[in-house]
Amino acid sequence: MELFVGSEHSETYQKYRPTYPPAMYDFIAEYCKTGTGSLGSAVDVGCGTGLSTLPMCKYFQSVIGTDVIETQINTAQTTHRQSNLSFCTSKAESFAFLSDCSVDLVTVAQAMHWIEQEPFYREVKRILRPGGSLVVYGYGIGTLDNSDADKIIDKASLTGEVYIDSLFLVFTNIYQEQS
Ligand SMILES: C[S@@+](CC[C@H](N)C(=O)[O-])C[C@H]1O[C@@H](n2cnc3c(N)ncnc32)[C@H](O)[C@@H]1O
Numbered sequence: 001m002e003l004f005v006g007s008e009h010s011e012t013y014q015k016y017r018p019t020y021p022p023a024m025y026d027f028i029a030e031y032c033k034t035g036t037g038s039l040g041s042a043v044d045v046g047c048g049t050g051l052s053t054l055p056m057c058k059y060f061q062s063v064i065g066t067d068v069i070e071t072q073i074n075t076a077q078t079t080h081r082q083s084n085l086s087f088c089t090s091k092a093e094s095f096a097f098l099s100d101c102s103v104d105l106v107t108v109a110q111a112m113h114w115i116e117q118e119p120f121y122r123e124v125k126r127i128l129r130p131g132g133s134l135v136v137y138g139y140g141i142g143t144l145d146n147s148d149a150d151k152i153i154d155k156a157s158l159t160g161e162v163y164i165d166s167l168f169l170v171f172t173n174i175y176q177e178q179s
Pocket residue numbers: 001004017045046047048049050051052066067068069072090091092093108109110111114115116
């Protein structure tokens with residue numbers, strides 16, 4: 001987690017991390033609408049510097065980005081200014097500032113591997129409105145033309161020895177509460 005601490009890191013993160021395809025946010029918004037029938041509020045958990053949060057402002061009345069690292073949130077706040085967007089320093093395992101059944105969509109972009117899953121899912125179930133959605137997405141792992149090298153990369157990425165990402169996007173999970 002120290003990986004994300006420090007304003008210098010956050011500024012570099014904001015400058016060089018890849019963004020996500022706009023078509024993907026069209027898809028997420030459409031999907032969300034099938035659940036609650038409205039695009040009222042969305043929460044982007046582990047939002048970092050807001051690269052995954054800002055695109056949702058086009059669709060939702062209110063968007064909140066949350067991250068456990070204060071410097072990430074500070075950079076998000078100074079970089080992205082929209083009337084329907086706010087950021088908050090908060091752990092993914094507790095959303096004390098959000099009331100029950102208040103959110104249409106929770107997203108986690110490239111951050112699920114950092115989050116303690118049981119308390120997180122409990123909180124997601126609490127804050128989602130009936131029919132609300134949880135969408136977890138991120139980058140896929142790149143492959144090479146060399147199967148031996150791929151095996152090493154797979155092992156390293158699974159054990160966390162090396163952190164590798166690419167621009168290939170995969171949805172790792174999509175979930176919708178029963179309405
Ligand atoms: C790889 S970054 C992804 C940032 C952003 N979602 C994006 O796609 O650019 C992962 C983020 O998760 C945050 N994070 C890690 N553990 C967390 C936790 N338990 N609660 C909230 N945020 C967390 C880190 O501080 C970091 O900013």
